[in-house]
Amino acid sequence: IQAPIVEGEYEIITVMDFENPKLGKKEIRLITVVDPEGYVYERNGDKETRIPGAIVSLYWLNPETKQYELWPAKEYQQENPQITDVRGTYSFLVPEGHYYLRVEAPGYLVYEGKPFQVKEDSGVHINIELKTKHWWLKLVDWKTVLLVVVTILLLYNFYRDKIRDKAMKSKIYE
Template sequence: MDYSVAASVGDTGSVSEKISVVSGQQLNLVIKPDGPARSVKGYLVFQSAAAKTAVDIPQKSLLAAAVFALPVFAEKTDKAVPVERKLVLQEFEYTDQDGDGIYAANIRVPVVAGEYEVFTVIEYVDPEMGTRQVRMTAVIDPEGYVYELNNGKETRIPRAQVSIYRLNSASGAYELWPAKEYQQQNPQTTGVSGAYSFLVPVGSYYIAVGAPGYETYKGEPFDVAEGSGVHQNIEMHAVGGWLKLFDWKTLVIAIVALLLLYNFYRDRRRSRLAGYNKRTV
């Protein structure tokens, strides 16, 4: 998968990798130490609810759904990783299952949007290399959701089919975006929260939504300048939505009133006909 990746230079001059990911998805982490390692550990740490100011230096996109923590960003340290005063969400081990010196770990991205930091700590066998750490910032895009308005309040819609279409520059037509090539699903079916999320590469897109009992939604085309999350909140309208202006009690009263008026009209008509027949006899 092509992630939106950059080298981020923070306000203190520290350099780390930066990547945009979708909330709740799996993230594969891969690293190749400079030499034999005794252990490779990772920590997922909450950083902030909003992105911090930094200078981003774009790198080449990373392929095959893996984030390669580059050794050039590894910092030698004699101190423990400064996570004690931070909110550590996950602690995990990298493994080298085939013995080729490449270590991998698989973690689940948090569902809450914001900035998170992945600390990777490499403890080398060679004492002279000591312990090194690699930092990567993961910017988690928020999810969009599907909803309807009821008396001014939003109600999320489950079981909605959300599809995203991408413009084929060769044919000039929009086609269903091939999400499986990017380890995602398209269309997506919403749960009770009505949420959906897509992490897409550069291109022109539009979103379509279908749900039982609702009019089909087709959004306006929009452009994605660089690989990023799509999180539009989409309002749906019920088929025959005007009926929702009345509750069931009001409808029952209205039907009963109509029946009474009809009976009253029918009785009067019968009385008039009976009177007319008497006069003509």
């Protein structure tokens, strides 16, 4: 049985019919909550591409030290930092407090978010856009680069031939 993907509260009803009709049927009701997940992505035009393998670290404002430090996820049966899955998702279920996120992924600039407050019974699931380190590579495709390189090489050859022709002509007239 697949769990729903859309966030919300769902009622699951299991009905058991026994072989012996005298036992009747038994119904078990269960309410479950599907908590949304945040994801890490890069923007490609008007589309989003999820980034798997990004390291998402959650920092919290320690009320005792008044300093931000890595949130102690083990105390809440979670991992911190988390590595995004193939869908680029992560999720933290945290107590109320002040937090910020830091995300690192190869080939991307490090993201360090602004501090935010979490109210009671909430999770951290912010969608985070990463910027590529070499953004200028997205402006041109490989065919354009190849065309420019070939053009420069041809122009250089014509220039070199012209200089060589001048040198040959000057030697002939000497």
